[in-house]
Amino acid sequence: MLQTISETNKNFSNEISQVSDLKQLENLRIKYLSRKGIIATLFEDLKTVPKEDKPAVGKSLNELRNSVQTQFDTLKEKLEALSGNNKQAVDFTLPGRGKSVGSKHILIQTLDEIKTIFRGLGFSIAEGPELESDYNNFSALNFAPDHPARDMQDTFFINKDYLLRTHTSPVQIRVMQNQQPPVRAIMPGKVYRNEAISARSYCLFHQVEGLCVDKGVTFAELKGTLVSFARQFYGSGFKYRFRPSFFPFTEPSAEMDITCFLCKGKGCRMCKQTGWLEILGCGMVDPNVFKNVGYDSEKYTGYAFGMGIERIAILKYDIPDIRLYFENDLRFLKQF
């Protein structure tokens, strides 16, 4: 009997190794595993085995059945996976069931990049109102009344004392009024300019300003910080320069240029043939501003800087018309 079992096992292994499709496998199942199959017959024969041999033969027979069943199941699964019918049931070229996520506005994405860099440089992020007092927007920032410096920024006035902020600098004033040095913060937000809307100018734009006040803050530190920012934001393949400029709230004042990334400094339409692109304005906080917020300018020095997000994104993504930002055409929004 044990020999029969062993032979059956060998036969089955032989036969299953020849099986190449489900039909043959089914035949094999009928032959071995069906109710009248070989294994069932062997179990019938068990009854005739002498009592003392029964445990050993029974065990052997069980092992045979398990082994055959396992081999059968494994092959069946394999053949089914390969079978032509199942393959046709999945058409991988059908489009997937649609899911969509939105995106942030490209200006906000650009702002996020800038915020991330300055957070890494130890800056906090502060915000303030867009409808400001003339005092916070101009006077406190050392714009003398009736000074032509006020013409640098066409202003939307609500009345003689209130206006739409023309830069985020009033947030500097608010921060300094509420906090003693050290101050280290950037101030993003919308600002307004009373200009006709065209491809190149809009009545509002987004700005990020930065302010750092402490003992021993210098122009050299301002340069170091902004160069570090520019390297992180624009990559390292550019030259930079700082040239003198004028802002009432900083003295000395400067503008930072980097080599034009379209022409690499040779001169082109983007850089107006100069080879340079202006990326931000900056300077050392004017002592009059410190006086207006009650800081001692002999004890503390500070720097401030500011940049326009629209312009940065225009340069970075080659966007031809500033109005595209505010028309919110979905085809535009989806590009970023």
Add this chain to the structure above:
Amino acid sequence: MKISLNWIKNYVDLSGISSDDITDKLTISGLEVEDIEDKAKLFDNFVVGYVKERKKHPNADKLSVCIVSTGEEDLNVVCGAPNVAAGQKIAFAKIGAVVPNGGFKITKAKLRGEVSMGMICSANELGISDDHSGIMVLDPSLPAGMPLAEALGLNDVVFELGITPNRPDALCHIGVARDLAAIFGRKMTLPEVDLKEIEEDINGAASIEVENTTGCPRYTAKVVKNVTVKESPEWLKQRLVAIGLRPINNIVDITNFILHEAGQPLHAFDLDMLKDHKIVVKNAMEGESFVTLDSKERKLSAADLMICDAAKPVAIAGVMGGENSEVTPETKNVLIESAYFNPSSIRKTAKRLILSTDASYRFERGTDPNNTLYAASRAAQLMAELGGGEVLKGTIDVYPQKIEPLKVNLRYARITTVMGFEIAEPDVKNILLGLGFTILSENKDSLDVEVPTYRPDIEREVDLIEEVARIYGYDKIPPVERIAIALEEKTDQSAYQDKLRETANSLGFYEMITNSLQPKEIASITGKTIDMLNPDSLDMASLRTSLLPGALIAVAKNLNVGQKDLMLFEVGHVFNKIAPEIKSFDDFSEENKIGFIITGKAQTTQWYEKERAFDIYDLKGLLSAFLDKIGLDNELKDLYTHVENKNFDYTFAKLYKDTVVGFGGAVSKDVLKKFDINQEVFAFEFNIEALKSIQLEPKRFKELLKYPKIVRDCAFILDRQITCEEVVNVIRKGSSALLKKVELFDIFESGNLGNNKKSMAFSLEYFDESRTLKDEEVEKDFNRAVETVKKELNAEFRGI
């Protein structure tokens, strides 16, 4: 402002320095070169030519054939001008030249069978004058082959400088020359005035009276008699043309020339048109009108400073002269006004009249009060030289209180403190001296510096530090490579709204940014507008009072371009008037909001699903998911019986405790019509500060459920007007605490159910955190719930 390099070279020796170098240095020391016009480039391939021979053209009567020498070669040239002759020096365009007037390029040509290797030009073709009667005949002493630009003195470079408002001194050629002298360490030479005055004294010929000495601290006048008003000489015209001015006559040209040379605006009056030969400087009468040089009538205010004669106004001080006293071809006697006006007074008048002139531009930035005499004298001298006039003896100079130069102390150590870099003492002194500052005294730590009155921007030590640093060169100050920062707490006031943005994105919303300025009729739809006093256009007359109108504009824009299925949101400030007049920050509200808008199809037809339009339940579901993500879905309650709002057909609100923190619904058809939108739009707006201020319990881990849940379904036939919420409440009422969740999963109406009836099916979920429930107890609970609904809502139980 335009600056001619040739002109500058009269005041500072720039020999050996290229114009490229000058451009770079001007820019990096603070006078930004915005544009460069290299006049010589216009005349590339133009040279002085010598007409060796002239013959008649064999095949054309009106043409001649010349042999022109370019110094290097002799060329055959066909010419059509009647005045061409052998022996002339002429302006010659070689092959490849581009003719300035007309822009055509000279190529080798055959004219009636004769080869022509260039062109002999007229002054008109060169763009130099209107003369096109014949070719331009040049000075015979010019050598053939000399570049034409050089021969004609047209080899100028003109810079367009962007002068910042703090630098009125740089608004003239001498001022720019001064910076260049300091930058390159060269010497300045100012034109000397050597006046030949006649015996007659100015005091007998004119008188000056200044009533308002605050508005006019100094008024200097010279008188020149018997001038001949005529065309200016070539050199003067060339100077003015180079910087884009139109020559008019010698007198006017001289005043313009001095303005651009020395920065002092002058005015020339026809002395004989001034009643009693008198000048009175006083304020205008309120409402008085006056005709300026440009023939426009201007309405004046009592704050405007006027130049008058004994009877009438003759000029708006510092802004523009009057028609009634201007120099004409008949003028014989001229009074030269060279004054210093109060910058703020001039600015107010110029701003109010919206009249900016070369004069007002300089006065409002601040001219040099101590330069008026020099400028007047130089002008008088030129009028004598170029107009044959006689300068009367003396000057009338009303200057009751001399404006003294400021003295400012500069500490070397402070330069290092501000710049983070030590600039050597000799460099500091040389820079200041080069810019015209005087060192009054010095010790080892500091300098006492006298600031010339042409630099009104320099008042403090830090202003001097900037002067030193900018001429020294910002680029020579090395950036620090490491910094120490204070480790105080860092805050991020934008973090919360950024989280809202990301949550909205994850639900499929795209972010938009709309214009916060709108036409008043649009902004008024949603609130009380705050209006601009002076908008450039009425399209930006008012601040938005809600995010809704801007969003609708964006929707309309998208529909126009065929984008009909939209999920958009915006984060931005909205503004509402509280008090009728804004006198403080309490008189208006400025709130940060997040607004959502959906329209079109929630689902387009796909192979796996039929299309479906957005409805109010999409909005509800999206908001619920949004709030859930930010931890607020359970904190906020829905309020459906919100006040009627004309902008919405139906609305609901989100409440925290008893405060509305968000509001929206289905935008009304009337509003949509205003925006040309003809599909349903759903919108909702939250107040970000209100959401942010909700104090959430800190999150704590909750044990995961270890015991099985039991779910039982039930369906009821109910009266149609019974709401889902009512049924849920009754189910809960009839249940024990084992019931944890009730969810509607089916709803329909059908005739089979009876009139005004509907079927609603719910799924009820039971569990206990601490044990396995027995089927019997759930069965009991469930049956009680069903019975309660049947009884209280008169419902028919349809089973499961």
